Amino acid sequence: MAESGGLTSPAFTGADDIRRRLDELDYLVDDGTAAALFFALSLGRPLLLEGEPGVGKTTAAKALARALATPLIRLQCYEGLTAGEALYEWNYQRQMLAIRLAEARHDRLNDADLFTEDFLQERPILQAVRHRGPQPPVLLIDEIDRADDEFEALLFEFLGEASITIPELGTFTAERRPVVVLTSNRSRDLHDALRRRCLYHWIDFPAPERVVEILRRTVPGANEALIRSATDFVGRIRRFDLDKAPGMAETIDWVSALSSLGATELVREDVLRTLSTVAKTLDDREVITAALDQLT
């Protein structure tokens, strides 16, 4: 079944292999994420990633593309996204020009002459389907929950069969099934029909040891003691009632900011100066400042 999925040679031998390869690219994954990526590749199914903001959903797709050494095609979703921006669009201006030119040259022009691939503008999904290369591309459909429900229906043919039908031209089917990663922040409930077509993985906020490991890799200049105490601090303030609990991305920003100040341990002044990297609202700022006295 993996062969019919389109992968000519298995890119990875197993979940551990994926983890090792992503590890080399400084992207650390847990067992679950590694298994999810592996099955998405080996079964040729789209993967739906959910999780809190800043937990590394988008980065997972980027790292996967780098590990596979293929281009990453990204489709950022927003409300009002239509087929014209996601799948394909005809180049109407060029068609109009062709008509004018044909008139000037006294040529005869048919419908079929206007709807050829010359006049077709590829958008991310069609681009992924028509990609030619030794490895299929990674298509990242980012924050699918931001698009409206009408858009989900547009995706079904592509997610199910990896093909796109253009009425004027016919159906394009991918030579090799693209690796599709969808991410969602759960701001809207996705339709069951979409979920059915995807494998699902929920990325949890990493455990403290893994956070330390990730920080060591991403902020190489940071002091070991600083990383440990920052991890501990973030772990504790995540338990508070915050508007926006700091995710992995914020933690990395924060430790980078602290280490650029030359901090070797958590000092109240340094924390206050770099608070803007972790506290993203005024209320959170107050809560964290109030908590600082007890924590450090």
Added chain:
Amino acid sequence: MLPGVDRAAFAASLAARLRRRGVPVGLTGVDDFLRAIDVAQPRTLPELYWTARITLVRRHSEIALFDEAFAEIFEATGPALDPHARRRPLARKNGADDAFAPLPDARAGGDDAGGLPWTTLPAVVAGAEDSDGPARVPELSPSDVEALGDVPFEQLDERECELLGGWLEEAAASWPTRRSRRFRVSWKGRGIAVRATLTRSRRTGWEPFRLAGKEPVVRPRRVVMLCDVSQSMRAQASAYLHLMRALTMTVDAEVFAFGTTLTRLTPVLASRSAAAAVELATERVTDRFGGTRIATNVRALLSSHHGAKVRGAIVLVGSDGWDGDPPEELGAAMARLSRRAHQVIWMNPRAAAPGFEPRVASMAAALPYCDLMLPAHTFGSLRDVIGAVAGSRFRW
């Protein structure tokens, strides 16, 4: 793992087991699972766990159920706990272990709310006491003590539901709208719809005589309703449930009930039969007719992943404003709510009483952040609420 096991039978029985537990495993999932086992033979239990979870589970809310079922099968933990037993703690005897529980004698003794822990309310509804019907508001103290619902919600009457639905549909024509990012072809529109122009020019020998315009599509605004189901709101809870059900069925709405905790009722109330809807709601809302924590629950809504649904929506809060949380917390939570929402409308059953003044500290704290405060003490007054949501230009 799984040497000499009939994998198809194994997968099917695992799926059946999960389905019984409430994880809706589809055939696609089972197929994926089998293929995944084929691709990578799981060697350890965690590997099998991840393989099964990624292929069979499709929703975050199902993960806990899946974990339970998985543990039950593979870790032989003995008979599992009854999920119902876990959701509802054992009923406590009234007043046996807490000083702040709603006092039954306060209800029996009329509107006297003496001996209350921190808030004493003025007898604002004394005049309403003699009028019969659902307008009667029992005088009770606010508290943040969780009480357990042994009293079910009153049944929803089919006829009244239809009535509400009818009012909503009447008002739908002038429902507040927002501009969406989608466009549609329109001759009046200001932008040029190139595709439509070109299609049309085919009729005139590819000469675009008339330009087709495009204009943004307007969408009705979403309504988010928060309904207080604490003891003091018991008389109105049923009518508000009516309204919430009518909203979910007629317009784009997201509804929540709260006492001491927040419960999302949108999927439950969308059920076709009113009786089934109310039964499910009773089962879901375990903290009904107890204390109130408005501030905590507004905050919980805003920070949950449903918080984004408040953005640009019309928020209806149905509560008498008796809050177990400190008023300044409610003020802060309401400020956040009003910043995110398009309009905040507070439905207060007490506001109908003559000479009503929002003198309860928490109501006074919340009021600056409400665009409207409406009396909603009877079923009939809900009609005015619907009218108010539809906007000032709307007339019945």
